[in-house]
Amino acid sequence: MSALVDLVLGVVTSIGGFVEAGSISTAVQAGSEFGFQLLWAVAIATVMLAFLVEMTGRLAAVSKRSLVAAVRERFGIQFQAIPLAAELLIDVCLLIAEIGGVATALTLLTGVAFVWWILPVGAAAWFVLWRCGFSVIEYGLGLLGLVTLSFVWSTWRLQPQWHDVATSMVPSAPSHHPMRYAFIAVSILGATVSPYLLNFYSSGTVEEKVTERELWVNRTTAYAGMCFGGVVSMGALVTGAMVLQPRHIIVDSYEQAALMFVPVFGKWAVPLFALSLGIGCFGAAVEIALNAGYTSAQVFGWSWGANKPRSEAARFAAAFTGVLGLSVALALIGFDPLRLTLLSVAFTVVIMPVVVLPFLVLLNDPKYLKSHTAGPVGNVLLAMLTVVGALLAIVVIPLELFGG
Amino acid sequence: MATQCSANCIRVQPRLLQTAIVVVGLVCPACTTTQATQEHREKLRSLASTTAAVSEAWLDGRVSQRYARAAFRRTYVLVGQERDEIEKSPHAVIDANGRRLSDASAQLTRTIAVLIEGVSAGDADVVRQAAEDIVPVLAESR
Numbered sequence: 001m002s003a004l005v006d007l008v009l010g011v012v013t014s015i016g017g018f019v020e021a022g023s024i025s026t027a028v029q030a031g032s033e034f035g036f037q038l039l040w041a042v043a044i045a046t047v048m049l050a051f052l053v054e055m056t057g058r059l060a061a062v063s064k065r066s067l068v069a070a071v072r073e074r075f076g077i078q079f080q081a082i083p084l085a086a087e088l089l090i091d092v093c094l095l096i097a098e099i100g101g102v103a104t105a106l107t108l109l110t111g112v113a114f115v116w117w118i119l120p121v122g123a124a125a126w127f128v129l130w131r132c133g134f135s136v137i138e139y140g141l142g143l144l145g146l147v148t149l150s151f152v153w154s155t156w157r158l159q160p161q162w163h164d165v166a167t168s169m170v171p172s173a174p175s176h177h178p179m180r181y182a183f184i185a186v187s188i189l190g191a192t193v194s195p196y197l198l199n200f201y202s203s204g205t206v207e208e209k210v211t212e213r214e215l216w217v218n219r220t221t222a223y224a225g226m227c228f229g230g231v232v233s234m235g236a237l238v239t240g241a242m243v244l245q246p247r248h249i250i251v252d253s254y255e256q257a258a259l260m261f262v263p264v265f266g267k268w269a270v271p272l273f274a275l276s277l278g279i280g281c282f283g284a285a286v287e288i289a290l291n292a293g294y295t296s297a298q299v300f301g302w303s304w305g306a307n308k309p310r311s312e313a314a315r316f317a318a319a320f321t322g323v324l325g326l327s328v329a330l331a332l333i334g335f336d337p338l339r340l341t342l343l344s345v346a347f348t349v350v351i352m353p354v355v356v357l358p359f360l361v362l363l364n365d366p367k368y369l370k371s372h373t374a375g376p377v378g379n380v381l382l383a384m385l386t387v388v389g390a391l392l393a394i395v396v397i398p399l400e401l402f403g404g
Numbered sequence: 405m406a407t408q409c410s411a412n413c414i415r416v417q418p419r420l421l422q423t424a425i426v427v428v429g430l431v432c433p434a435c436t437t438t439q440a441t442q443e444h445r446e447k448l449r450s451l452a453s454t455t456a457a458v459s460e461a462w463l464d465g466r467v468s469q470r471y472a473r474a475a476f477r478r479t480y481v482l483v484g485q486e487r488d489e490i491e492k493s494p495h496a497v498i499d500a501n502g503r504r505l506s507d508a509s510a511q512l513t514r515t516i517a518v519l520i521e522g523v524s525a526g527d528a529d530v531v532r533q534a535a536e537d538i539v540p541v542l543a544e545s546r
Contacts, residue, residue, distance in 0.1 A: 109470075252447075253478045256450075259461070270468065
């Protein structure tokens with residue numbers, strides 16, 4: 001019974017926690033500029049994420065180690081130095097973007113200027129991190145995030161040509177601006193397959209003390225939760241395509257993106273968009289800050305755990321506090337939240353091979369996975385991800401320059 | 405077109421090479437400029453369309469005064485940035501298309517300023533009248 005409750009909660013909160021600044025902005029930009037044409041990118045990225053999340057969960061449940069802890073143990077701290085630095089840098093960039101997303105949402109709701117919300121949002125995120133355990137953070141914020149289902153509802157109400165939606169699941173050549181098309185496709189991948197999500201999920205599996213017997217829960221949560229979450233992202237893309245593209249609105253700000261709900265939700269459009277953006281970004285901000293604490297503690301071998309009293313994991317708490325404080329301070333200097341989001345997701349793609357390659361080795365090591373090592377499908381998928389990730393890492397900077 | 409040299413390499417005739425360089429030198433900046441102008445046109449059309457959409461939604465009572473003001477302010481900043489970008493290029497300043505885009509962006513800036521005032525005062529007539537001024541900007545950026 002408990003496993004079933006965990007399963008339902010896991011799937012539901014995965015849906016609620018799927019959408020954040022990166023996925024909303026890339027999906028809406030894709031829809032407003034290229035119609036349904038980039039739906040395939042969301043679909044592929046979601047399938048990749050589902051596989052990766054299932055594998056990281058399996059690794060954590062069987063080995064009782066998170067992804068970062070296992071990589072550190074298997075390859076040593078020297079190997080971890082570069083991925084750690086890169087991940088923390090990306091965590092800071094993403095955190096600034098998510099804080100910006102919440103601040104923008106509050107501006108849309110209250111009319112009070114964006115900059116005045118940064119400090120309160122940072123303080124609220126820190127309060128949640130300091131006071132709440134892992135379950136409250138994961139399930140509480142995930143359940144609130146179900147408001148993002150409004151993207152799916154709006155798609156349903158707009159009644160797209162389902163045949164066009166289905167055919168867009170197959171990659172096709174862009175009708176215009178090929179560099180921009182490629183840049184947004186890569187950004188969708190970076191926004192969806194985020195390294196922080198993988199370590200956050202595996203650390204959560206360790207925190208929740210998931211056992212080998214509950215691997216089916218992990219598998220179902222990963223596949224069902226992520227795939228339904230992907231549907232929410234697709235909803236944002238389709239709504240953007242159906243409302244903004246016919247008016248030639250290219251999304252450069254969240255204020256423009258909010259307009260896509262107007263035909264469906266009328267007076268509730270802006271509040272619903274703001275709530276979806278705000279809750280999605282707040283959940284992601286808390287998770288990213290927590291992940292920065294997890295990563296630092298696991299690399300340096302400190303005591304860690306959101307469920308532990310903070311005095312027992314003082315350096316872990318100091319790490320997430322430090323990263324959150326730094327992000328808030330940088331956010332106060334001033335930035336464009338949407339542009340920073342796109343920049344951050346592009347950098348995420350750059351470090352993807354460094355994250356996936358050691359994972360491939362670990363998944364084939366019986367010391368960690370016992371009898372649950374990766375099968376041929378898992379190995380082929382991870383090998384493909386490593387190669388594709390390496391290629392994308394090479395092209396993403398030129399694409400950022402010419403298509404971003 | 406090309407002559408075979410003794411070391412089995414391809415030697416392009418100097419005159420042809422010079423011509424090619426001159427043609428590429430003339431065409432490439434023109435392409436880049438045309439592409440840049442097209443991108444500015446699309447951006448400006450998007451911002452003008454956003455302004456029109458927000459105005460309509462506010463006049464229909466589907467968005468709040470708070471949102472309309474925030475959206476107009478953000479669009480005002482973006483139009484200003486776009487105008488700076490257009491005027492950064494000396495070519496755009498002397499080129500007829502570039503000048504038209506620059507003028508259209510200046511007009512859009514003024515219209516948005518009126519819209520901000522109109523929405524702040526809750527004056528639907530001012531907003532309706534200003535929204536009509538967006539039509540020529542949209543036409544210019546097509």
